[in-house]
Amino acid sequence: MFTGIVKGIGRIVSAGNAGGALELAIDTGGLATGNWHAGDSICVAGVCLTAARVDAGRFAACVSRETLTCTTLGSLAPGDPVNLEPALAAGDPLGGHYVTGHVDGVARVIEVREDASSLRLTLEAPPPLVRYLAPKGSVTLDGVSLTVIDLADDRFGVNLVPHTRAITTLGALRVGQAVNLEVDVLARYLERLFDAQWRR
Numbered sequence: 001m002f003t004g005i006v007k008g009i010g011r012i013v014s015a016g017n018a019g020g021a022l023e024l025a026i027d028t029g030g031l032a033t034g035n036w037h038a039g040d041s042i043c044v045a046g047v048c049l050t051a052a053r054v055d056a057g058r059f060a061a062c063v064s065r066e067t068l069t070c071t072t073l074g075s076l077a078p079g080d081p082v083n084l085e086p087a088l089a090a091g092d093p094l095g096g097h098y099v100t101g102h103v104d105g106v107a108r109v110i111e112v113r114e115d116a117s118s119l120r121l122t123l124e125a126p127p128p129l130v131r132y133l134a135p136k137g138s139v140t141l142d143g144v145s146l147t148v149i150d151l152a153d154d155r156f157g158v159n160l161v162p163h164t165r166a167i168t169t170l171g172a173l174r175v176g177q178a179v180n181l182e183v184d185v186l187a188r189y190l191e192r193l194f195d196a197q198w199r200r
Contacts, residue, residue, distance in 0.1 A: 004096035004145025048101025096145025132183035
């Protein structure tokens with residue numbers, strides 16, 4: 001479990017084939033790994049990955065074929081930046097919202113514009129995921145907890161305050177780029193509960 005509060009920006013060191021899957025080696029960009037161990041969950045660009053190896057300042061993880069089909073990780077290349085967040089520990093503050101790292105699909109940026117000191121992004125969501133989005137509700141983009149500002153058809157807007165622009169990869173997004181989208185897990189559970197009630 002994560003919070004969507006990015007702790008650092010890492011960079012891809014290598015991306016290679018591992019028996020049909022993808023093995024990523026990631027430099028943590030100064031984020032301390034002293035308490036990380038093989039088997040730990042690390043959120044990489046919004047995707048929960050299991051660390052296979054951990055060294056000082058870097059770790060390696062394997063990305064399954066299933067994950068490659070529904071995320072942007074397959075397009076990563078050496079040098080690419082990625083948002084990083086280690087798993088939430090008991091007693092840690094919950095500054096964002098509950099994030100699983102189980103990406104639901106890929107959204108695409110269709111507009112980027114300055115809005116005072118903030119950056120306003122408009123994105124297009126996959127149609128099956130739109131029903132989980134709500135104005136003032138939570139959404140996760142590339143591992144960053146954000147608030148949905150507006151929603152129209154399959155398009156939604158988010159606002160990046162200066163701090164978020166500075167400490168995540170989202171401030172560098174351009175029109176046409178794809179981002180990993182995770183809807184609020186509470187919306188999924190509510191849908192499941194209502195579906196079960198209607199089927200009775």
